[in-house]
Amino acid sequence: MKKVLALAAALMLTLGAFAQIENPVKWAYAAKRTSATDATVFIKATIEDGWHVYSQYVEEGGPIKTSFTFSKSKDYTLAGKTAEPKAVVKFDKQFKMNIGFFEKEVLFEQKVKLKSANAATVKGKLEFMVCNDHKCLPPDEIAFNVAVPAKK
Template sequence: MKKLLLIFAFAISATTFSQIHDPVKWSTSVEKISDTEYELLAIATISGAWHLYSQSVPENGPIPTSFTFEGNSNYLKKGNTKEEEGHTILDPVFEMQIKYFDKKASFKQRIKLKGKKEFNVNAVVEFMVCNDTQCLPPKEVDLVFEIK
């Protein structure tokens, strides 16, 4: 009987700890600004009580959201990636003022085309999410923007 209870306890704990949290889903789109300029949009949809951190966070805080765009002879980046307003609060986990996003976050990057052919812009976003009691390890997600 003790062995059966022990096996049952291990089965429950394995199920509990094996649940993978994936509270952020990323999508991309492209907006044409002019014949030679486009805006790349990366949109994070954040579920539950999780929040995604800004690209600018104080030292000793969480990992900031960052974008790395793969070099390509078809375009030039114009400026840095911009983000929407978000919320700035005294974060209970890090005990400092931090800007974060909940529910949804939009990031925009302008590019200038060097030619007229179709191509993809590949990027990687690295980010960290927390709720009021825990943080998940930083994660990287590949993004693809189709320029038509």
């Protein structure tokens, strides 16, 4: 019986070593105060070669678009929509539509109006989907906290 348990444990460890979780996108966050009551939050995706994430502006019936949900706060309000650079747009045979996406890296920007010159934290979550030419990974949701420095 001990041999069977030892063999089962060894098999599980071996299989676990081969089951690597793919994570081709790394997210980073920063903020810059532009005045006593204004700041810009930067959300950057660094994407491994061969992979891409989608624009915020993907039509219904396409892949999961990148989206941002910011938490309500007494310290700030959003000023406009989250901005993104111009996406690469190509026709996708699987979805039978033109789709905008980003490769290598993309920097999203969200302007916020601050209620005071004190430091604040902008909180929220983002949802995205990453694909390459062969497959797509399931959509992922990530929570973030971005520190906005106090006005000096």
